[in-house]
Amino acid sequence: MQAELARIVGAGNVLDGEGLSDASRLPGYADALVLPETPEQVAAVVAWAYEHDVPVVPRGGATGMAGGAAPMGGVAVSLARLNAVRELAPLQWRMCVEAGVTTATVQRLARENGLYYPPDPGAAEDSQIGGNVATNAGGPHCFKYGVTRAFVTGVEAVLAPGELVTAGGPARKDVAGYDLAGLLCGSEGTLGIVTAVWLRLVPAPAARRVVYQFSEDLDDAIQRFMACGFVPSALEYVDRRAFAAAAGSFPGQAGEGSLVIAEADGPGEAFEEGTPIDAAELWRWRDGISHAVAAVHGAKLAEDVAVPVERLGEAVTEVAAIGARHGIESCSWGHAGDGNLHANFLFDPGDTPARARADAAAEDVFAMALRLGGTLSGEHGLGRLKPLRGAPAAHAALKRALDPKGLLNPGVKEPASRGG
Numbered sequence: 001m002q003a004e005l006a007r008i009v010g011a012g013n014v015l016d017g018e019g020l021s022d023a024s025r026l027p028g029y030a031d032a033l034v035l036p037e038t039p040e041q042v043a044a045v046v047a048w049a050y051e052h053d054v055p056v057v058p059r060g061g062a063t064g065m066a067g068g069a070a071p072m073g074g075v076a077v078s079l080a081r082l083n084a085v086r087e088l089a090p091l092q093w094r095m096c097v098e099a100g101v102t103t104a105t106v107q108r109l110a111r112e113n114g115l116y117y118p119p120d121p122g123a124a125e126d127s128q129i130g131g132n133v134a135t136n137a138g139g140p141h142c143f144k145y146g147v148t149r150a151f152v153t154g155v156e157a158v159l160a161p162g163e164l165v166t167a168g169g170p171a172r173k174d175v176a177g178y179d180l181a182g183l184l185c186g187s188e189g190t191l192g193i194v195t196a197v198w199l200r201l202v203p204a205p206a207a208r209r210v211v212y213q214f215s216e217d218l219d220d221a222i223q224r225f226m227a228c229g230f231v232p233s234a235l236e237y238v239d240r241r242a243f244a245a246a247a248g249s250f251p252g253q254a255g256e257g258s259l260v261i262a263e264a265d266g267p268g269e270a271f272e273e274g275t276p277i278d279a280a281e282l283w284r285w286r287d288g289i290s291h292a293v294a295a296v297h298g299a300k301l302a303e304d305v306a307v308p309v310e311r312l313g314e315a316v317t318e319v320a321a322i323g324a325r326h327g328i329e330s331c332s333w334g335h336a337g338d339g340n341l342h343a344n345f346l347f348d349p350g351d352t353p354a355r356a357r358a359d360a361a362a363e364d365v366f367a368m369a370l371r372l373g374g375t376l377s378g379e380h381g382l383g384r385l386k387p388l389r390g391a392p393a394a395h396a397a398l399k400r401a402l403d404p405k406g407l408l409n410p411g412v413k414e415p416a417s418r419g420g
């Protein structure tokens, strides 16, 4: 297999596929890892795989939390070498970049040109724009601006059985066909491989004002910020146990209850309540919470569910109760305005029974999210860890239409009965 793939991408671009995981740490391996340098090479790899009935798993920065980039054999396709900036058009608030360009590079290019790319998933230095599209990634500032999909006007992708197509493009509007670009957003590599993306940008906000407050009544605090008369650019929460793990480096004054962070970024917009704090320092601290929590016992199981915003307080309380019931330390934080919780269960990496208790607790979190009218994933995707629910026939028909042999990232976004 490796020799045949080397004829397509060059011998130096075929590597051994052992030990390919992602941020979920789910073990993964491929028979070969290829690093194409052009979209045409990606298309030729997919054509070869389709001809030989070999599974194909796209890999971006491998920061995904759901095991979607952790293959179970077949060919893993890294997009890392497709990293050209094809167009940067500041006056049109637009750029076109190849899939392997990192999220941080997109954000930096926008910033250097007086513009702003709001989606800000927390591992931006490593995650790639192709991976962001494939997971329809969010982040704190998506509360006001919308998730990745809202910024994608076009996608270039390789579809089965190896065809390079474009859906949408630089035009900001396009209804001359089905919304294929939208369909690829959040498809987790199961419908095609994204090779380039047209992004719309917005003018950089004139100012950012961040405030924080601690509250024993999370829902009430969120409602107050949502009633302020404008859309906060970010509205986040950190529960008291997650805060305790990262309290040492908090740039403000600690208090009782959950921490609520709100940002206003329009001219003249500011909150009447809350304590002002330096925005850059606060967001740097916020980015470190995941690592601080993981360091408490050495490992954690992180789950990403979303509920209607008015059920957030209930969900946060219930995560704590679920942890207590299973005898495992728990905490949560997340994108409060979107009702999006990251529920975490903490354990010693060598403690196998504790890991099993964390898995059982996660199942209870999923059941709770569905009972409260929410969803199994707000932004990390289903990957290989969670089953697909809802409209199974429509999902299966779409999958059959675009991937008739079922070779694109098998095991991902599948109903429980087929192995999710």
Ligand SMILES: Cc1cc2nc3c(=O)[nH]c(=O)nc-3n(C[C@H](O)[C@H](O)[C@H](O)COP(=O)(O)OP(=O)(O)OC[C@H]3O[C@@H](n4cnc5c(N)ncnc54)[C@H](O)[C@@H]3O)c2cc1C
Pocket (backbone or CB within 6 Å): 022, 023, 057, 058, 059, 060, 061, 062, 063, 064, 065, 067, 068, 069, 079, 099, 120, 121, 122, 123, 126, 127, 128, 129, 130, 131, 132, 133, 134, 135, 136, 137, 138, 139, 140, 188, 189, 190, 192, 193, 194, 195, 290, 379, 380, 383, 409, 412
């Ligand atoms: C510390 C930390 C914080 C995070 N915070 C957030 C957050 O706030 N919000 C959020 O949404 N996510 C967050 N994430 C999750 C992760 O960063 C996002 O899901 C990100 O979009 C994944 O991008 P990636 O390039 O790493 O993709 P990968 O992990 O490599 O892949 C993810 C999925 O996309 C598919 N894929 C990758 N590239 C392509 C492509 N070019 N074409 C087709 N399919 C492809 C893969 O097959 C896989 O199914 C966080 C992760 C970490 C580790």
